[in-house]
């Protein structure tokens with residue numbers, strides 16, 4: 462008998478992103494203020510009895526099956542709960558741009574973990590779900606809870622923060638992508654001159670001060686980009702600020718850039734479509 466459920470997979474933005482030293486396990490220590498936003502994929506998860514894993518999506522360019530993070534998440538979850546006879550079908554209606562620094566794949570993986578926990582009535586604790594998520598990718602634990610959080614360690618150590626003040630956010634996804642491991646390697650060889658003031662961002666969240674928060678946003682990966690790509694990011698940030706954003710920043714390892722506006726209408730009115738795909742979104746509060 463087939464049973465299914467539908468989960469929403471919200472995109473994330475990095476309001477701040479700082480990278481520390483490389484660790485013996487090859488990962489870097491991170492310090493990031495993470496924020497969920499209303500742009501989301503729709504993830505349909507169905508349990509089948511035939512032991513097979515199927516992952517499909519509306520985007521023909523995405524990997525299918527185990528090579529998709531959603532497939533890895535399904536296998537990791539079924540292994541953890543010792544349900545190795547079951548099959549899972551995942552169908553992803555993709556809205557979050559791929560290779561944008563918005564954790565689209567990690568959000569889908571988190572949706573599969575949440576969905577399987579519900580379908581199988583396993584009621585795992587958040588710690589157990591996060592443990593499974595961290596096996597799949599560093600951003601998956603955040604995508605399980607969402608909202609506003611400080612992420613440290615590989616990105617999996619989370620501290621809940623006061624919610625981002627109401628605002629509108631315009632995301633711009635230029636037409637190039639950056640390899641995450643390559644950008645970490647470039648950053649290791651680059652002298653960073655501008656780091657985010659994470660303390661200032663935390664203070665701004667505590668006092669609900671949107672302008673101070675927007676002013677504290679920064680991402681060390683911007684300096685590590687190849688020159689041509691870096692110029693595009695700088696141009697988009699300037700255009701966002703000229704269009705009325707109180708702050709602008711690249712998210713993750715890019716290539717999406719976002720600007721924070723006082724209201725959603727302000728974000729919708731800013732026309733930056735000449736730079737690529739655009740999405741006007743709102744912050745989303747914690748969902749687990």
Ligand code: C5P
Nearest residue numbers: 487488489491598599615616641642645
């Ligand atoms: O954990 P995830 O699979 O998302 O990481 C992708 C790659 O990004 C890693 O293989 C590693 O090269 C790099 N990474 C890192 N430090 C982190 C997270 C990711 O070096 N904290």
